[in-house]
Amino acid sequence: MKKYITCIFVSFFIIPIYGQEDLWDVIRENSNFQYSADRSEIQKALKIYQNNQYLVDRLSKNGQRYLYHMVDETLKRDMPVELALLPFVESQFDPYAQSPAGASGIWQFILSTAREQGLKRNWWYDGRRDIIASTNSALNYLDSMYKKTNDWMLAIASFNVGPARIQREVKKNKNLGKQTDFWSLKLPKETSKYLPRLLALLEVIKNPENYNVDFPFLPNRPYFRVIDIPSQVDLMQVANISGLSIEAVYELNPGFNQWATDPNGPFYLLLPIGIADRFEIKLNSMSEEELVKWDKYIVKKGDTLTSISKKYMISQALLKEINNLDDDLIFENEELTVPRGPEWLKDYLNKPDIYFVSKGDTLWSIAKKYGVQVSDLIVWNDLSTERFLQINQQINIYPKYFVPKKKKKVNLNDLTYPVKRGDTISKIAKKFGVTGDMIVQWNELKNPEVIYPGQVLDIKFSDLKVN
Template sequence: MNIKNTTLSFFLLLSVTVFSQELVENKDIVKIEPKLSYLDSIKKTFVKDDMATCVDSLWMKELTNLDLYNNITDDIKNINIDEKVDYELPTALLKERLAAMDAKSPFNIEYNQGLENIIKSFLKYRKKSFERLMAISEYYFPLFEEALAKQNVPLEIKYLAVVESALNPKAVSRVGATGLWQFMYQTGKQYGLKIDSYIDERSDALKASESAAQYMSNMYKIFGDWDLVLASYNSGPGNVSKAIRRSGGQQNYWNIRKNLPKETQGYVPAFLATMYIYEYHTAHGIKPDRAIIKHFATDTILIKKQMTFKQISDLLDVPMAQLQLLNPSYKLNVIPFYHDENHFLRLPQEKIAVFVSNEDRIYAYAEHELNLREKPFQVTKPIFKRDTVNYALQQIKLPKTAYYKVRRGDNLSEIADKYDVAVSDLKKWNKLRSNSVPYGKSLKIITEQSIVRTVKKEPKEETVPLETVSENQRVATSEVKVNKEEELASNPERKDIEYVVQKGDNLGNIAKKFGATLTDLQQWNNLSDHNIALGATLIVAKNEIAITTDKASFSSFKKKNIASVSKKEAAEYYVKKGDSLFSIAKKYPGVTISDIKKWNDIRGEGIKPGMKLKING
C-alpha cells in the first residue's frame, strides 16, 4: 500500500513539474492579434452608449408580419354580416355599450343585427389577432392622433388604419394600394406624397397619416357625415353618390349600404366593431401583447450622405427588420441623398446617441464602401498647361470601329490603303476567304484613335522625343524644340478646364487624373476641405488648351508645333521570303504601306523575294 502511495505521489509531482515548465514556456509565446476589418476598426473607435436596447427582435418581426393584414382583409371582403354568430354576448348589454360609445363619438353608432354579428365574429375568431394589434397600436396610435387632431378630424379614425392595413406600413393590396392608410398611387400623388425609385411616402407613418387626415377633412366638407366619409375612403366618393341616388336620396350609411360595392358593405361595420373591441377588450378577456418600443422612444437624424440599411445595421448593431419598420418609406433599403431635399433616419434614442457621437466615422465608412464599387471606364481630355515651356508628346490609344460601304470598282487593297490597315486584317474582321468583295457590302474596319497630351519638362529649351501615335501610323522619334512664346502666339485662346464630379469621384483621384495637386483644386474652387458634391463642376486646370486628336489633327499639331525634325537618309531593303508590304512598313518607324508604294511605284500588293525597295527617311 505504501509502495502504491509513493508511486502515485511521484507521478503527481512529475506532472506538476512538467505543467509548470509548459506555463513558463508559454509566457514567451507572442499572441498574434487578428487583423481588424475596416468596419471593425471604425466601430472600435465609437463612443459607446451603455443604455439598454429597447427593441426586441421577436417583436420587430411581429410588427412587419403580413398575416394579420391578410386575415383582416379576407374577413372584410368575405364576411356575411347578416349571418348570426354564436357567441356569449347578450344583445341588451351590447346595445348599452354601443349607446355609451355613441355618446362620446361623432359617428352614428347605433345597434343593428349586422353590427352585432360582425362584433361577435371578431370576438370568436380574431381574439389573438387583436391582442397582437393592440401591442402594435401603442407605437402608431399617438402618431395618428397627432395628425388627425391637426385637421380637426375625429380621433376614432385611427381605428380605420387597423381595418385598412392591420397597422402594417408595407401592406400592399391586390390593386396596388400601399401603406398604413392604403393610398392608391394617384391619390398619394394628389395629396403630396413623394413616390420615386428610392422613396414611397405612402409607407411613411407620419406623412401618410397627415394626408389621410386631409382626405377625411375634404370628404366631410362634401358629405357632412363621418360614416359616409369612411365609405368614400373605401370605395371613392363617386360610388357613395351613386348609392345615395339609388336609395332615393337617403344619406344614412345603413340605409344606402345595400347599394354600395360589396366590400364597402362590410367596411364601416368592421370599423365600428374594431372600435368596440378596443374600447371593451378587458371585458372580453383580451390581453394586449407587450409593446417593447413606442414612438416617443425613437428620434430622427438628418442624413448627409447616401447610406444603406446594411451599412447602418453593421455600424450600429441595429437589426435590419428594425430599420425597415422605423423607416418603411425607403423602398430599396437605401437612404438617398438629394441636394434639394432632406431625408431622415429614424432610430431608437440610444442609437441616435451613438450615431451623433460618431457621425464623421460613420460617413467615412459609407464613403469607403462606395469607393470599393467598380467604376465605369472614363476617358478625360488631356490638356496643355499654360506655364509649361517644353513638352514631350504622349498619347492615349482608344479603339475606333468604322464601316465602309464597298463601291463599284473598289478592291481590298485600295480600301486597306485608305484606312492604313493590312488586307489580312480586313479579311479577318469581315470573315472574308478571298480578296474579292461584293459591291454594296459594309466592311468593318478597326483603327485606333489617339489622344495627344504633353508632359511638363524643365523650364528651358530642350529636345523632346515624339512618341508613336498608333500601330498603323507611326511617327519617327525626333528631337523637337518647342518655345513658350511660339506656343502662346499660335494658341491665343485659353480658358479654364472644367470637370463635372461623377459618382465615386473624390478630390484625390480627380487631382491625379488631371495632373493637379489637391491644394490647386482647393484654391481654384474655393474649397475649405476635401468634400465635393456629386454633379458639382470643378476647375481642374487654369488657362489651358485642350487637344484631342485623330490621325489628321495629330499631323496638323505636329506641323504647327514642331520646329525641326531630323530626317534619316534613304535606305534600301531587299524583299525576303514571307515579307509583305505591311511587315516591311512596321520595320521602319513612321513609314506606311502607301509611302513604300509611292517611293517604289508599286500598284497593288505584289512584291517578290529579292526585289529591292527604296525606303526614305
C-alpha cells in the first residue's frame, strides 16, 4: 500500500495525508480477474489510454464522488471489485447519461430491466439515476447472472446483452462441443467489445506505467453519507441549509427529476461527509411546512390548468390533486396552491453563463472547462460541427444538468467530419480536441498523411467515454 506525506488540493485532485489508502490501490489489491492483456480485443481497447493522461484524469474526476461506494458494496457482498468499474464503461460515471436506446444512469438501465429490478420511476423520481438504488439493483442483477452462469465474465456480458442471449450461445457451443467461455461465444458486436473495454481499463489501473499515465489519488473513504428525511423536501431548501450549490445537490441526488424529492419516497438524500452532520442538525429543527415551499397563485383571465401546470413545471394531474379539484374547471380570481421550486428553476435555466471564444479554443476544451459535454454545447448554441469556432464568438453555457427543453438531441457516437481543402489530421484533431492517433484509429487510416477533400471521417467521442 502506498504511503503519503502531505495533503493539499490541486484542481480537483487530492494529495493524501500520511498513511491514507489510495482507492486505486484497493482495486489493484482486490482484483482477481484472470485475462491476457495480449488478446487482440483488449489491445484494441487499450489504445485509447496510451499516453492519454487527460482521459485518466477525467475518469478519476468523474469517479471521485461515487467510486468508493461501488468498491465498498462489491467488497461487502464478496463480489469481484472489478464490477465497481462497470459504470466507467457504461456511462463514465455520469448519472445523467442517456443512450439512444433510452438507458439511463451510471449503470445504464433500460426501462424494462429497471422495472424487473424494482426501480421506481415516476414524475418526481427515476431510480435508474439514484446512486444507491441503481447500484443495489445492478449488483443484485449481476449476482443473479453469476448464479446462472458460474462465470463472472459471462455475468458481465449478460448485463450488457441480457441473460437469454448468453444462455442461448452457451447452449449452442455445448451442443457443438465448443468452449463456452466469453471469448468463444458468438455475440453482438457491442457485447463483444464490452468486456474488453472493462478489462482494458482494469489493465491500465493495474499497470499505469506501461501506458505512460498516472492515476490521481482518490482517498479510500466515503464521499457522501445517506441522510434520512422525514417527508418531501424542496431541493433548493437543501442547498440553502447545507451551503451547497444546487448543482452539487443534484449531482449526489440525480434520481430526483423535479424541484423537490418524491412525496412518496425514497426518504433519503446523499450529502458530502463534511457537511452531513451539520445539515442533519438543521433539518431536525425544521417543521415539515418549512421543508417544502408553496406559493399561492391567483387565476387570471385566460388561464387554464394546462397553462398553469406548464408555467410551474408540474403535471396537470398533480396540480389537481394538490388543490382537491375534481375536474379541469378553474375560475378567474380563484386561489391555487403551486410549488415555489419550478419558478426558481425556470429563472435558473434561462440565465446561461456567457463564454467568448479565445484563440486555441475547441468545443472539447470549452466543454472540459465548464464540466459539460460537447453535445450540450452543440445543442445550446445550434452549432455546426463542420465550422470552426471564431474568436470572440459567444457560447452559452447552461448549468450542466438542466438542459433547456425542446432542443434536438445530438448523438455524439455518429458525428462525422467532411474533410476540407487544406485539412490535415493534426488540424482536424485540434479542432475537436482529440489526438491524431485517435482519428487514425477510428477511421482505420492506412496512410494518415493522405486525406482528401470530401472524405468523411468519424469523430467517435463515445470512445473518450469508454463506452
